[in-house]
Every structure is written in structure tokens, then in C-alpha cells.
Amino acid sequence: MGWLDRVDDQVDALAHARALQEASRSAEAVGVLDRVLRTTADPYTTADARVQRLCALINLGRTAEFTRAIEDASGAVRDLPEPYLHGHLNALAALAAHHQGALDRCVTHLVRAARALGAAEDRDRDTAWGWHDLAMAYSYLSFHGYALGAIERARQHGASAGIPEETFAAPGIRLRNAVALDHNGDSDGCLRVLRDIAADLERFVRDGRAERIRPSSLAAYGYAAARRAALGDPAPAGTDLARLLDHGGDSARARDMRQLGQVCLAIAGGRPIEAITRLDSARVSAETLGAAEPSRLRSIAFARAGDHAAAHRADRMAFRLAAQRNDRLRDVYIDGIAARIDHEEMRREAARYEGEALTDPLTGLPNRRRLERYIASVVSRGERVVIGVCDLDGFKAVNTHHGHHSGDLVLQRIAGVINRVMRRGDFVARYGGDEFVVVLSGAGMTEATEVARRIDAAIRTEDWESLVPGTPVGVSIGFAEVTGAGGSLRDALGTAFEIADREMLQAKTRPRAS
Secondary structure (H helix, E strand, O other): OOHHHHOOOOHHHHHHHHHHHHOOOHHHHHHHHHHHHHHOOOHHHHHHHHHHHHHHHHHHOOHHHHHHHHHHHHHHHOOOOOHHHHHHHHHHHHHHHHHOOOHHHHHHHHHHHHHHHHHOOOOOHHHHHHHHHHHHHHHHOOOHHHHHHHHHHHHHHHHHOOOOHHHHOOHHHHHHHHHHHHHOOOHHHHHHHHHHHHHHHHHHHHOOOHHHOOHHHHHHHHHHHHHHHHOOOOOOOOOOHHHHHOOOOOOHHHHHHHHHHHHHHHHHOOOHHHHHHHHHHOOOOHHHHOOOHHHHHHHHHHHHHOOHHHHHHHHHHHHHHHHHHHHHHHHHHHHHHHHHHHHHHHHHHHHOOOOHHHEOOOOOOEOHHHHHHHHHHHHHOOOOEEEEEEEEEOHHHHHHHHOHHHHHHHHHHHHHHHHHHOOOOOEEEEEEOOEEEEEEEOOOHHHHHHHHHHHHHHHHOOOHHHHOOOOOOEEEEEEEEEOOOOOOHHHHHHHHHHHHHHHHHHHHHOOOOO
């Protein structure tokens, strides 16, 4: 039983939107899905339409709408138990994050997508497409081995659901693998992969199956052949490269390949100056074939024009751009390891306290209720206690410019940073919104000053630019000692929080070290 068999409302419209996207007519699909969303109250129909709509926006390259679409789809899917939905949503969110340059978020979604799709029991058409979109996300991030594994899962599920082999031939995945080899100096390896892609197309044509190949795949086949020609390896006789490149419908990636494909054809046709002129006016996403691809084509064109010094400079630029990508991926993994360590520490800390009612679900930290209980128990034992109120600087701008999804990621990272730099035995809680509270037992204001310095330094040195570009994030901290003399515990806590809040607000007005 497929996913749509579980949906009761407007199934024909949802199936029609799927067919439009498979035919690279995503703009029409958005119109169909918007009508569904205006007229349905069924949660399963809403969830499917939201996930499909996000997919269509990614196909169209409408990046300004990604964050809102992810939030809408996440809200619709959150409470539904279907693993396919969660897997497909995370695969699409990974693609969106990659287009937005948020590699750490992209990797997080990739992991969640693979786990959810792996838990899907039905080998149906929709789960096959979920694996396909996960494979595409892996490919854009240059995880070529993972991409090939995921597309094989898509083929297996697709075969069980009666989807033709050529639908998931995925020439774009192997194409990105090929150009990545060339960007790193292995042109022979690049040509071997490009020839394999051509052999698949020839087989489909020979077997009379070419008409069933998706338009976006035809564009990838066309670019693969044009790229071979640019490297001096002619395409098979009778292949109309320009016609292949014209396929792809309204796909943003197909438009990029069409522009760069014309550059390749100019190089292959002995018109290198035309190729360079086309490159000067081309407006393509760095995500489609890698940021290094225009520079590499420029190098080939200059070499054909006889300007070997310019070709060498362009080649060095291509290599540098490819290396920067590898460095960023390496940094993401280092950050990912640190985040896992932070998460495990917070999970162990939260496990000491009873029940989810005492834990903040977003950050995994103890919540306000658990915080108040903890302080009360420490003070009642007669221990000295200092509380610190930590309020984020710039958080409103994060939500305004990057959306609440990015805001949640910032809060999660802040939680990990604060928890990481605290002393053994200290207590950290999320108080609400963008406010965190730390509790230092058996300490005074001297120790509090040192803890504040460590928190501020750790947050200032985090790489916020890769997570929320152009929006700096900081923290203001105020501390106060809890004294129970002359009143009730509730009064003492209230007074301490008032003093800490006042100190925190004063900290916001003080100049910061650069």
C-alpha cells in the first residue's frame, strides 16, 4: 500500500501535481498544490501538499521561499507517524539548506532523512522518490558514494512499484561526480564517467525507452555529452546536443546546465572567444555543478584560444574553489562531532531529571520548572548559590532575516556552547525564548565573573556566519547571589532574578571587545 492510499482527500490533485513535477513542470504543480491547501482540512492531504510544494520550489530555484516552505511543511508533518513523510521532508530540507549555503544544517537533514526513509516499510512510488531526492542532496554536497547508494535504494523501491529503470538513471548524480574529478585535476577520470553516462543513454535509445526519460535527466545527458566535447572527446555521430540541452522544463538546474552547455558547445566548435563571452554573462548557481565549473570551463576556453597564462590562472581558481568546498565540508564534520558531544552531554544531564515535563524539547536542557525546583533544593540545603541570566544579542534579526527554523538551530547551538564551558556540577536551563539561566552552586561572584567570561568568549568564537550569514550572534549575562536572609525562598529567588536581569541589561549597553 502506497502513501497516497492513506490519503482520503483530493488524491487525484496530489497525484497530478506529482506527475507535473516528474515532467519538469513545477510552476504548474505549485498552482495545483496551492488550490489543494486552500480547500482541504485533512492533515494527511495538507502534509503531502506541503512536502510536494517545497519540492517544487526547490526545482524552480525560488530560494527566498525555502525557509517559510520548510516551516510550513515541518508543522504539517510533525505529528504524523508516517516515516516516508519525515524522510522526504528532511531530504528536501537538506537540498534547500545546501542552496542556502548552510552545510551543517544540510548534513543534519541528510542524517535524519536516511534514518526515516530506512524505517519506511512500504516499497512504494513515493518512498522511491524520497530516496531519489536524498540521493540528489548527497550528490550536491559531493558525497558521491552515499548518493550512488541512495539512488540504488530508489531504483529498488521504484522497481517494486513499477517505475521504469530510466526514471532513476540519475545522470545528474554521475555528472557531478565527473566534473568534481576534473576540478581536482583528474580529467581522464572525468571522461571515463562521462562515457559511462553516454553509454546508458545510447542503451535507452536503442531499446526504445528514450521517450520515458525525465526532461531534467535529458538535460543532464546533454550537458555530459557537451562537456565531453569540450574536453576533446566528440559525442557519438547523430547526437543533437543542443536539442538535449533544451530539455528540463522550468527546472532551475536545467537552466544552469543549458547556459554552461552552450559554453561547452562553443569550445568544442572552435569558438573559444564566444565561450568566454558566454561565461562572462552566465548567471548560474554554484550549487548545480559546483562553484569551480565556470572557472574550469574558462580555463579550457583560454587554452583553446592559445592564452595559456590565462588558462593557468583560471585553472588555479577552479582548483582553489574546489579545495574551499572540501575545507568547508571538513569543518562541517568537525562541528558535527562537537555538536554530537554537546548533545550527549545535555542528554545525560537531562536524564537525571524526571520526565519530559521538566525538559525543553528544542534544546534538551532542563526547563523553567526544573530550574526552580533545582534552585529551591540547593538553597534549602544551605548551599551558596549564584544565578546567571544569559540573553542573546541579535536573535530577533536571526528570526527576521533567516526564519524561525534557523532561529531554532541558533538556540540549539547556544545551548551546547553554554553547557560545554560550564564547570562540573553547574546547572544550565532554558528559561524561555532566547533566555538561558545558569546556576553555580557553592560559588560566589568571583567564580561567576570567570564563568561569564568563558561563555561570552565561546559564543563570540563560534562560526555564526556559516549558519546565519550576515547576522552576528552574541550574549549578555548578568549574575546575582541568592540570599535567603530575612524572607521566604520565593522572595529570595525573585530578588536574585531581578538583580541578575538588571545586570544583564546593563551588560547590553557596555562596549564589547572586538
